[in-house]
Amino acid sequence: MAAYVVRRLILMVALLFVLTAAVFVLFTLLPGDPARLTCGKACSAQTIEANRHRLGYDQPILTQYEEFLSGLFVGRTFSADSPEPIVCNAPCLGYSFTRHEQVLTLIAKAAPTTFWLAIGAFIMWIITGISLGIFAALNHGHWPDRLVMGISLVGYSLPSFFIGLVLIFFVVIKWSWLPFPSYVSPFDNPFQFLQTMILPWIVLAVLNTAFYMRLTRNQVLETLNEDYVRTARAKGLPERTVVVKHALRAGLTPLVTAAGMDLAYLLGGAIITESIFNLPGLGALAVSSVLESDLPLITGITLVTSTVIIVANLVVDLLYAVIDPRVRLA
């Protein structure tokens, strides 16, 4: 187990290296002059050249990459030869000259919003999706099953921007049940936080709930037909034990993988939902960084969200091995 984890961690670091290189090459190959983008229309050629030098874009690409990497581990200083050098401590993901702020700081500001958005929606859809899925499976073929499956189909076919706009229109504008969304930290104003987050949570949860209801139902139905469930009944165990300890334990295990990965993707930012509800999260940050062609910021966000997904992958694999004794980590 320990050897496996070490190997996976080494692999993870290697993967991130490849990823940084890929992102770096990709964004350098993009058309357009990054130095030109650092200042407005009325920019003199001198300013552009000065910025090019300050950003290091006048260096060969390999040198740029080296500086980027060393910035990650030991930090770096931008425009060291100017009167106002910009010190970026490790792990330095870069400096956004569009926003005049360190990339890491920008991400750290946006991350909590996305984190709360993802966690809240996750809890919502896991609870409703799994419990309704189990309920449907245990009533297989009868009306509760059909009802749940019908709801799932509807939830599945509604695009999230549509649900979001409908909710805003009725709940906020028409009926004024909630104020216009305006994000605050839950630690500053928990009530306003909840008022802001409840609709985005619902929007994100609907689609996933629909998916998890279906997944859970099918999983549980499948395991209820397993031979070992029949054995559990043949032993004379109470039906409750048969269902919970024998069928659900095995049937819900594969959901760990799906849930872990879905959460990880969401932690990378929910672009549509964040935009509709005006939430300053990673998704919104990513969108504006692209619109502003803010290369250092795009690179930083890509790296951070990829890291989250790679780490989640490892966590999910380890968790699975703990739950299912047949899985050998080797």
Place this chain on the structure above:
Amino acid sequence: MTTPGRPAEHPFLEIKDLGVAFPTEDGLVRAVEGVSLSIERGRTLAIVGESGSGKSVTAQAIMGLIDRKIATVTGEIWLDGQELIGLPADDLQALRGAQVAMIFQDPMSSLHPFYRVGDQITEAINAHRSIRAKAARAMALEMLRRVGIPAPERRIDDYPHQLSGGMRQRVMIAMALINAPKMLIADEPTTALDVTVQAQILELITSLQDEFGITVIMITHDLGIVADVADDVAVMYGGRIVEVAPTGVLYAQPEMPYTLGLLSSIPRMDRELSVRLEPIPGNPPSPIHLPLGCVFQPRCMYSDRVAGGACLSVRPDLLATAAGHLVRCHLPAEERRQISQGVLNVLAGGS
């Protein structure tokens, strides 16, 4: 204690006119119809028949394992003076594992992959009595030893996937016998195992049966293994019993054409190579569209010998042809015996 109105000397297990039907989208699946059987205490009955003939459904009906939400069960099952079909779910649950236990065809999929084998056995103990964890573990260990698992103190904490197929079936047997049931139903217990292991498992079941004095129902589609283990044999076809006889009689004087067909398809060492094994031509009937007359008629070579085409239109009854020997066939007994001896002579390599 016996139920009022029933004599004390009833058979240990008596099934009367059992019927199990599953309504499905394609129509009513009549998996079992009019099955009547009885077994004396401590004896072994083999139920033999092709795939789909209703063996497992019959066994599951005895265990109370047929889901009443998806099937209708009719008839009576008397176990040691108690009728099971009308029994409330809770009483059936208390009976399962304690009075009647069951082992299945595939010991890999029949054990839960997530739990240690020892825990699965102690779970069976705890289902029926309160006992301290330590005592339960000691019981499980002792039972694992008795079913012939080497180094049981190490194996008890293994997961099923760490054991071989034969060992897993031994674990299943240990789990089935842990509550000292009066009856064991073995549903094709060796089909999924290697040939060498098959014999060991059968031997184990027989020896444990003697030791514990259990009544056994052995389900199989292989008449070849029946001779060594069973006192009586019931042959099933198309959801019904077509012939019942003491094992020796069934081999020496089978009367139902289907039984003859089964016997002709057993490979035997002592048989001359020149005699071709003949599997019965044709397929078993669909349980949704059963033939109107004898369910075996579409595959029967002898149906045209019955006067008036009765095989096509009239369901034959299961009737006694000798003591303990019942046959379901329209042919006159005399003619059945002639046919049977003719076939057996060919099989024996004579003429």
